[in-house]
Structures are given as structure tokens and as C-alpha cells.
Amino acid sequence: MFIISNAWRSVMRNKGRNILIVVIVAIIAAAATIGLAIRNAAQTARDEGLAATGVTATIGVDRESMIGQARQRGGDETGDGQPDMDELRSAIAVDALTLDDYERYADAASVDVATYYTEQTALDGTDGLQPVSTTTDDTSSDAASGDGTDGDGDGTASDAPGGAGMDRGGMGGAAMPTGDFTVTGFSSDTAVANAANGTFTMSDGQVFGYGEDGVGDAIITAALAEFNGIEVGDTITLADPDDDAVTYELTVVGVYSNDSAQNVAASGPMGGTGMDPDNAVYTSTATLEALGLAGGSSDDDAAGDAQLTFTYVLGSADDYETFVADVEAAGLGDGYTVSSADVDQYESSLVPLDNLASFALTLLLIVLAVGAVALIVINLFNVRERKYEVGVLLAIGIRKVKVAAQFVVELLIVTMIGIALGVVGGAVASVPVADQLLARQIATQQSQTATMQARFGRDADMSDMPGGGDALAPDAGGAATDRSDDAGAQDDADTQDGAVSQGDAPQDAPSDAPNGVMAGFAQAAQYVDDIDATVDLAVVGRLVLIGLALTLVSALAGIVAIVRYEPLQILADRS
Amino acid sequence: MNDSPASVPTIAPDTAPPMPPREGDGPAPVLVMEHVSYRYAKGGKLVVRDINREFQAGTVTAIVGPSGAGKTTVLSLLSGLTSPSEGRVVYRGEDLATLDRYRFRSHDIGVIFQSFNLLPALSVEENITLSMQASGKRFDRPRHEVVMGLLAKVRLSPDYAGERILHLSGGEQQRVAIARALSYDPGVILADEPTGNLDLGTQDDIMAIFRSLAHDEGKCVIIVTHSPQVAQRSDEVFELARPRRRAADHATGHAADQAIGHTTGRGTGVTQAMP
Numbered sequence: 001m002f003i004i005s006n007a008w009r010s011v012m013r014n015k016g017r018n019i020l021i022v023v024i025v026a027i028i029a030a031a032a033t034i035g036l037a038i039r040n041a042a043q044t045a046r047d048e049g050l051a052a053t054g055v056t057a058t059i060g061v062d063r064e065s066m067i068g069q070a071r072q073r074g075g076d077e078t079g080d081g082q083p084d085m086d087e088l089r090s091a092i093a094v095d096a097l098t099l100d101d102y103e104r105y106a107d108a109a110s111v112d113v114a115t116y117y118t119e120q121t122a123l124d125g126t127d128g129l130q131p132v133s134t135t136t137d138d139t140s141s142d143a144a145s146g147d148g149t150d151g152d153g154d155g156t157a158s159d160a161p162g163g164a165g166m167d168r169g170g171m172g173g174a175a176m177p178t179g180d181f182t183v184t185g186f187s188s189d190t191a192v193a194n195a196a197n198g199t200f201t202m203s204d205g206q207v208f209g210y211g212e213d214g215v216g217d218a219i220i221t222a223a224l225a226e227f228n229g230i231e232v233g234d235t236i237t238l239a240d241p242d243d244d245a246v247t248y249e250l251t252v253v254g255v256y257s258n259d260s261a262q263n264v265a266a267s268g269p270m271g272g273t274g275m276d277p278d279n280a281v282y283t284s285t286a287t288l289e290a291l292g293l294a295g296g297s298s299d300d301d302a303a304g305d306a307q308l309t310f311t312y313v314l315g316s317a318d319d320y321e322t323f324v325a326d327v328e329a330a331g332l333g334d335g336y337t338v339s340s341a342d343v344d345q346y347e348s349s350l351v352p353l354d355n356l357a358s359f360a361l362t363l364l365l366i367v368l369a370v371g372a373v374a375l376i377v378i379n380l381f382n383v384r385e386r387k388y389e390v391g392v393l394l395a396i397g398i399r400k401v402k403v404a405a406q407f408v409v410e411l412l413i414v415t416m417i418g419i420a421l422g423v424v425g426g427a428v429a430s431v432p433v434a435d436q437l438l439a440r441q442i443a444t445q446q447s448q449t450a451t452m453q454a455r456f457g458r459d460a461d462m463s464d465m466p467g468g469g470d471a472l473a474p475d476a477g478g479a480a481t482d483r484s485d486d487a488g489a490q491d492d493a494d495t496q497d498g499a500v501s502q503g504d505a506p507q508d509a510p511s512d513a514p515n516g517v518m519a520g521f522a523q524a525a526q527y528v529d530d531i532d533a534t535v536d537l538a539v540v541g542r543l544v545l546i547g548l549a550l551t552l553v554s555a556l557a558g559i560v561a562i563v564r565y566e567p568l569q570i571l572a573d574r575s
Numbered sequence: 576m577n578d579s580p581a582s583v584p585t586i587a588p589d590t591a592p593p594m595p596p597r598e599g600d601g602p603a604p605v606l607v608m609e610h611v612s613y614r615y616a617k618g619g620k621l622v623v624r625d626i627n628r629e630f631q632a633g634t635v636t637a638i639v640g641p642s643g644a645g646k647t648t649v650l651s652l653l654s655g656l657t658s659p660s661e662g663r664v665v666y667r668g669e670d671l672a673t674l675d676r677y678r679f680r681s682h683d684i685g686v687i688f689q690s691f692n693l694l695p696a697l698s699v700e701e702n703i704t705l706s707m708q709a710s711g712k713r714f715d716r717p718r719h720e721v722v723m724g725l726l727a728k729v730r731l732s733p734d735y736a737g738e739r740i741l742h743l744s745g746g747e748q749q750r751v752a753i754a755r756a757l758s759y760d761p762g763v764i765l766a767d768e769p770t771g772n773l774d775l776g777t778q779d780d781i782m783a784i785f786r787s788l789a790h791d792e793g794k795c796v797i798i799v800t801h802s803p804q805v806a807q808r809s810d811e812v813f814e815l816a817r818p819r820r821r822a823a824d825h826a827t828g829h830a831a832d833q834a835i836g837h838t839t840g841r842g843t844g845v846t847q848a849m850p
Contacts, residue, residue: 002708013696392692395656396755397681398709567680568656570692571647 003402007409021378021411022418028371028550029422029543030429035364036539037430038437041531042357046350055320056194057312057340059097059105059327065334097336102310108330109323114313116191119285121293121306122179122274123238126247131180132227132278179241179274183218183281185288185306186210194311197258197277205232205254210284218283219254227278231255238281248291250283317343352441353531359437368546375554379411383558390562391570404562408555412548419547427535434533603668604629605763605795606653610662613648622648625662628813632762635789635796637806640815646799647767649815653797654686654765655679666763681709685756687766691748693740693755699726700736703755710759725754729784746777753784763795764788770802782808 011018099117106115125131186192188210193199204225208217220230230236232252240246258277273279288294293306314320324338332338383390393403611626623645630636630653640646651657652664655676664671671679680686693702703722707714714721723733729750740748749769756764766785770778782805789796789810798805806812 006705006708009701389694389696392694393705393709394677395680395686395688395692396706396709397677397679399677566657568651570688571651571656 003406004409007406007413010406011410011413017382018414021375021414022421024374024378025371025415025418025547026422026425028367028374029419029547030426031367031422032364032371032543032546033423033426033535033539034430034433034533035360035367036542037426037533037535038360038434038531039357039364040536040539041434041533042350042353042360045353045531055314055317055340055342057314057320057323057338057343058310059102059332059336059338062335062337097308097310099308099310102308105327105330105332106312109312109326111319111322111326112315113319113323114190115187115311116194116313117187117285117308117310118191118196119185119288119294119306119308121183121288122241123181123183123248123281124241124244125180126237126239126244129181129228129230129236129238131273132221132223132276133273181238181279181281182274183238183283183288183293185283185285185294187285190313191311192282195282196309197280199259200256201259202254202256205252207256208253208282208284208287210286212286214284215287215290216249216251217253217287218250218281219256220252220281221278222255222257223278224281225252225255236281248293250281250287256282314340317346352438352445355441355445356434356438356531359441368550372550372553375411375415375550376557379554380557380561383407383561387561387565388570390565391567394565394567395570400563400565404559407558407562408552411551411555411558415547415551416544419543423535423540423543430533430535434531438531605632605667606630606797607665608649608652608659608662609665611652611659611664612661613645613652613657614660621660623652623815626815630763630795630797632795633789633793634810635785635798635808636811636813637809638797638799638813638815639801639806642801644815646801646815650686650765650767650799653763654684681706682712682759683761684763684765685759685761687749687752687756687764687769689767689769689771691752693748693751695740698737698739699731699743699751699754702740702751703758706755707758712759721758722754725758726750728757729754730780745772746774746781749773749777749781753781757788761794763797766796766798768800768802769798770800770805775804778802778804 102117103115106113184195186195189207192207202219203222205219207219208214218236220236225231228236230252232254234252236250236252238248238250240248285294288306312323314323320340320343327338390403394400607630608626608628612624613622614620615622626649638646638649652659655664655671655674658664658672658676666674666679666683694705697705700719700722703725704718707718707721716724719736722736726733726735731747731750731754735743735747735751740751743751753766753769756766764785769781769785773781785796785798786808788794798809800806
């Protein structure tokens with residue numbers, strides 16, 4: 001009581017000095033509050049973003065690591081430092097995982113995992129069925145079959161799921177099957193719902209079934225139907241790109257229109273007409289199997305390189321981590337990697353937020369270090385200045401412990417007032433400051449993307465691209481010039497949907513993810529641009545703890561000075 | 576080290592102040608210095624050497640001596656600010672070294688420092704109550720009344736209670752320092768050059784207060800001074816000899832009590848900490 005009342009009176013007596021300390025502490029506390037609040041908010045956004053939503057994952061080939069290993073082996077053997085190309089090729093020509101492999105890994109997972117898959121193959125048109133194409137120079141047979149042969153060579157080696165895996169989206173691989181049409185087999189409605197070309201709506205008929213009944217059924221785009229005058233119920237005939245004599249018949253049970261087709265077209269012109277979403281034919285995997293087109297299912301070499309894309313659906317990001325570990329434990333080779341477009345997409349959407357969080361941490365550390373030093377210096381001067389007082393107090397018989405305690409209590413009173421003021425100030429400022437800083441981070445991130453694109457010499461369309469990320473893609477091939485405006489609009493929408501604003505983000509972000517990824521450079525546009533940097537009790541509690549620690553650390557200087565003071569010294573301090 | 580001379584009568588400890596029950600002929604001494612020597616550092620020069628002296632309750636003792644005789648050292652030894660290197664200081668039969676010296680300072684002895692050592696930022700009353708609180712003693716009256724009584728005793732106007740120390744003259748500060756030393760009713764009053772910078776009238780006034788404390792209230796008053804007038808008005812004079820010189824028996828007749836100090840070249844200015 002004596003200590004506290006003395007301390008309080010002493011604080012009141014030295015108003016000037018103490019107001020100075022209060023101001024310094026308040027500034028430190030305000031900066032620390034903002035830093036802590038931002039970190040808190042970033043952590044919350046991170047934790048909540050993928051916590052409650054499904055995450056899709058794929059297993060892909062990690063060719064880089066394979067080449068690396070092969071190179072090492074080759075180097076050992078040949079010793080001349082020259083890469084053994086044959087060795088390398090054979091090293092990376094690992095067998096694509098089969099359906100059985102994929103399912104085995106699904107079984108190995110210790111968490112709930114749903115699966116679906118698609119198989120994709122390229123077929124040529126026939127006289128009765130011509131692909132929709134803007135180019136007059138029809139590639140129908142000659143070019144396509146030439147491409148096809150090429151694709152074949154590459155494809156069997158490593159393209160199938162490998163390319164897909166490496167491009168995250170699953171289907172935007174570098175070497176897709178080439179032909180006039182892309183025929184995709186889906187294993188379930190979920191697979192259809194996650195179609196690479198985006199969502200679609202049936203304009204006539206209905207989606208095929210997956211059982212025996214549905215074998216031979218397919219749906220085609222409205223554009224294709226119209227182009228060829230096909231109606232529901234008609235039969236279409238497709239030819240093997242390598243051999244026009246081999247044909248496959250499918251019954252059109254429905255006609256659909258893509259909801260977001262334009263967004264997918266990035267690689268269309270580069271991959272031939274078959275990559276045009278309008279030339280996509282959807283059917284069931286059972287149908288492909290029945291036709292002998294399914295990958296690895298038949299010895300028949302004819303177009304047997306159907307590209308299998310197997311997708312795992314997991315309950316949350318945590319489940320995904322578990323799944324990755326489980327799959328590796330189940331014997332997934334070094335050459336394969338598990339990846340998740342959703343998680344990757346989400347991670348990249350968090351880049352500005354992470355930058356902000358690390359900035360906040362730096363700010364916090366600097367502020368605390370500077371604050372601690374400032375407080376220690378002030379306290380040292382304080383004790384020096386009050387040496388006489390200490391001497392008098394000790395001389396009249398007040399114990400050192402009590403004198404030191406009084407000094408600590410004084411400092412505590414002052415710093416707590418400062419922290420209280422600082423927390424209030426920081427709480428008021430944290431939300432606008434955090435928003436401002438995040439906006440700046442996003443702008444920086446976007447301008448970096450823009451700089452990257454400027455290197456390509458195409459920045460003309462950037463003005464109407466809020467994300468700034470898509471300008472290149474639609475123009476790149478020259479065939480899809482009419483799409484740039486639409487793509488811009490689409491991105492606009494995506495940016496808004498993709499923004500994680502606490503509530504709607506978890507639903508939107510993952511579902512948008514494949515589209516965003518398919519757009520190539522576009523994923524840069526979707527950043528988390530809103531955080532809730534409000535100051536909660538946890539932050540205040542942490543600040544008070546930090547304040548206590550700072551006070552005690554800085555009071556240590558004073559305590560040491562007091563403990564070392566000998567009462568006898570007062571006789572020398574008699575100035 | 577601790578060989579007590581036979582001449583020093585021992586008394587039961589923890590007897591009630593200010594006048595312990597006595598045995599033998601004469602009052603039991605309140606403070607006794609037994610073969611006290613002091614040096615600042617181990618193996619250093621002796622500042623005072625082999626001092627033997629008793630201080631009685633109810634008397635005013637003046638400690639005199641030239642500069643460098645160790646007056647201030649004796650003061651700090653008696654007030655418990657430091658401990659002797661050899662010998663011992665006994666307070667009411669107990670070795671000060673074994674007592675809690677913080678409690679001794681806050682409780683049993685009132686020291687009036689040469690420079691007063693009042694806290695300038697505090698008012699007169701705050702300075703006095705600080706010591707009262709530090710002593711941990713209980714007071715039968717409200718502190719404010721005690722302070723007012725003390726101010727009257729040292730002949731200061733009650734108006735001074737709320738005044739800052741810095742606004743006071745030297746003589747007024749001296750009175751406040753005395754009032755502070757008296758505030759918790761210690762049995763021993765120790766004053767260092769209490770009349771140093773004061774004019775003669777004030778000196779007399781202050782001395783009258785000290786004499787009254789000793790003679791009317793039975794306190795043991797010890798004054799360190801170099802003023803002949805002060806020594807003259809004291810009941811006993813304890814002369815510290817200049818180093819390397821035998822002290823002659825003093826007129827006041829305490830032939831047995833002599834003090835021999837060793838030169839240090841400096842008599843005041845205690846600057847070095849002691850364990």
C-alpha cells in the first residue's frame with residue numbers, strides 16, 4: 001500500500017516526464033496493436049479460408065525431379081558430364097498412373113475422400129461432323145493427323161496426367177491430344193460439374209448416364225450442333241486421328257452451352273480446333289471404355305492415349321495435408337507429386353496478405369525493439385536523475401526492495417496508461433491502416449504481374465483489366481481476337497467473387513479456381529483484398545503481456561541501479 | 576575483533592526506550608563503540624582506528640575533531656549506514672551488525688544530515704510523513720496532527736506544512752530535517768553539522784531544541800560538529816584525534832575514552848560503497 005501510494009504520488013509529481021513516457025509507450029502500443037491485429041486477421045483469413053470447404057487434389061508427374069535424378073545417375077555412369085539423352089527420356093517416360101493406382105491411393109487415405117475422374121481423347125471429324133472453326137484453313141485430316149502422331153509420341157511418354165498435374169488445373173496441359181474434337185469421358189456428375197471447360201447448361205436434352213444404359217450417349221455444344229445441323233437423338237461419327245477408317249459412333253442425347261466458355265480458350269488456338277470448347281464432346285467414361293478409347297484399358301492402340309485426370313475431393317485443407325502424407329506413405333514414387341489447384345490458388349490469393357503479415361511482423365519487431373531500447377534509456381536517465389531520491393529513501397531506512405518496487409510500479413502505471421491509450425488509438429486505426437496496406441500490397445503484386453506482361457510487348461488491353469493478368473492470353477494465338485473484351489469482363493467478375501471477404505470466400509474461391517487457373521496468367525487477379533483487422537481481446541491481452549514484459553525489462557536497469565546503490569553514498573551525494 | 580572491554584556494562588537486550596533499566600552506577604549506554612576501526616576497502620588505509628565510546632541517553636554529546644579525523648565515518652557507523660571493519664557498534668546491547676540496519680535506521684535512530692537530504696519535490700509535510708510511513712510505526716494521532724506538533728516543536732509556522740522544500744531557507748530546511756528525524760520518535764538523534772551554515776541566533780535556537788530533546792525527553796543526542804559554540808553547549812564532548820597523534824585527555828573528563836584515527840587525507844566525502 002505504501003509502495004503503491006508512494007508510486008502514485010511520485011507519478012503525479014513528475015507529470016512532464018511521465019507524459020513523455022506515456023506518449024512514447026502509446027505510439028509503440030498503437031503500432032504494436034496494428035501489427036498484431038493485422039497478423040491476427042491474416043492468420044484468421046488463412047485458417048478460415050479453406051477450413052470448411054472441399055479441396056480437390058490431383059496426383060501428377062514431377063518431371064523436374066525425375067530429370068534431376070536421371071541426370072545424377074547418368075553423370076555417375078558416363079562420367080563425361082554430358083547428359084545421356086536416352087537415359088533422360090526413358091527416365092521421364094514413367095507410366096502414367098492407372099485408374100487402379102489412383103483408386104488405391106484414395107483407399108490409402110485416412111481421411112474421407114471422394115473421387116471422380118475424366119478421360120480425354122482426341123478424335124477427328126468425319127464428313128457428317130465438322131468442327132467449329134474460325135480458320136478457313138481446315139486442319140481436319142492432314143495437319144491433325146500429323147499433329148496427332150507427334151502428340152502420340154509425346155503423349156505415351158509422359159503427357160497424360162503429368163502435364164495436367166504440372167499445370168495445376170489438370171487439363172491445361174502443354175500437349176493435349178490433338179484432333180478436331182476433344183472427347184471427354186466423365187465418371188460422375190461431380191466430374192461433369194467440374195468440367196475443364198467450365199460449367200454449362202443444357203439447352204436441349206439431358207446429360208448422359210454413367211451406367212450401362214448410358215453407353216454410347218454423348219452431349220455436344222450448341223454451336224457444334226448448329227454448325228452441323230445435329231439435333232438430340234442424332235448419331236455422330238468420329239474418326240481416329242491416326243486412321244480415318246476407324247470410326248466411333250455416339251448418340252447425341254443433349255445439347256449444352258458453356259456458361260463460361262471464353263475463359264477457357266487460352267490454349268485453344270495453339271492446340272488446334274480440338275481445343276476449342278465448342279468442339280468438346282462430353283460422354284461417360286463407360287462409353288469411352290466401351291469404345292476402346294479409355295486409357296490403358298485396351299491393347300488396341302487406336303487413340304488409346306486417353307488422358308486420365310483423376311481428382312480427389314477432400315473435406316478441408318487440413319484433410320488435404322493428411323491426404324498428401326497418406327499417399328506418400330502408401331508408396332507414391334518420387335516422380336509424382338500431389339497438388340491441389342484449390343490450395344495453390346488459395347495460397348497465391350494470400351500472397352498480398354502474407355506479405356502484409358510479414359510486414360506487420362517486421363513492424364512489430366522493430367517497434368518492440370525500439371520501444372524496449374527507448375524505455376530502458378528513459379528509465380536509466382530516470383534512475384540517474386533520481387539517484388538522490390533513492391539515496392534519501394535508503395538513508396531513512398526504506399528497504400531497497402521497496403524502493404525498487406516503487407520504481408517498477410511507477411513505470412507500470414505510466415506504461416499501462418500509455419498502452420491503454422495506444423490500444424484505443426491502434427484499434428481505431430488498425431482497420432483502415434490494414435485495408436490501406438493490403439490495397440497497396442495488392443497493387444504492388446498486380447504491377448509486378450503487369451511488368452511481367454509488358455515484357456511480352458502486349459499491354460494495350462490492360463486498361464480495362466482490373467486484374468491486369470489476362471491481357472496476354474486471349475491475344476496470344478491470334479485466333480481468338482474477339483475474346484479479349486469478354487475475358488476482361490469475366491475477370492472482373494472473378495476478381496469480385498474470388499475476393500475472400502470472410503463470409504463468401506470459402507464457397508467462391510475454390511469453385512472459381514479451375515477457371516482462373518485455366519486462364520493461364522489470370523490467377524494473379526484473384527487476391528484476398530479484405531481483412532478484418534479489428535482488435536479483439538486476444539490482441540489486447542497479448543499487448544498487455546508485451547507491455548508488462550517491456551516494463552519489467554526496462555525497469556531492470558533501474559532495479560540494478562537501486563540494488564547497487566549503497567546508502568552510505570548519500571553522504572557523498574550531499575551537493 | 577569482538578573482544579568487549581570489561582569496563583562496558585552489558586544490559587539485557589530489547590529493553591524499552593528511552594531509558595533502559597540500569598544496573599550498576601549510571602545509566603546504561605544506548606550506543607557503544609567497541610574497538611571500532613574502519614577502512615573503505617579491504618587492506619586499505621584505516622579511516623578511524625580503535626574507537627571506544629559510550630553514548631548515554633539524556634545527554635547531548637558533541638563529536639569534534641579536525642578535518643580528516645573521521646567524524647563523518649563515525650556518524651555513518653553510528654547511524655548504521657555502514658559497518659565497522661573491526662570492532663563493533665552496540666545498540667542497546669546488540670551488535671548493530673547483527674541487527675536489521677534498515678529497520679534500525681527507519682525505526683530507532685533519527686539522522687539529521689549535513690545537507691538535510693530532504694526530497695525537494697515533496698512538501699514539508701510529505702517529507703515528514705514519508706519517514707513516518709517508512710518506520711512502520713503506529714501513531715496514536717492522525718499523521719497530519721503529528722506533523723503539526725513536530726513543526727511547532729522545531730518552531731516552524733504551520734503554514735510551512737504544504738510548502739515545497741526548495742522554497743525554504745537553510746535554517747528552515749534544518750528544522751524540517753529535525754522534525755523528520757523526530758517524527759517516528761527514535762531513541763537516538765544523530766546530527767551532522769546541524770549548525771553549519773546558520774547564523775548565531777539560529778544556531779542557538781537549534782541547540783536549544785537538541786538540549787530539550789535530551790534533557791526533557793531523555794533522548795540520546797549525538798552531534799558531529801566543528802563549531803566550538805556547539806561543543807560548549809553540549810553535555811559531553813568526544814574529540815576525535817588527528818591521525819598519528821595521541822589524543823590528550825579531554826576537559827570533559829572521559830579519560831578512558833579516546834579515539835585515535837589514522838590519516839586518510841580526507842575527512843568527509845564518503846564515496847566508496849561498503850559491503
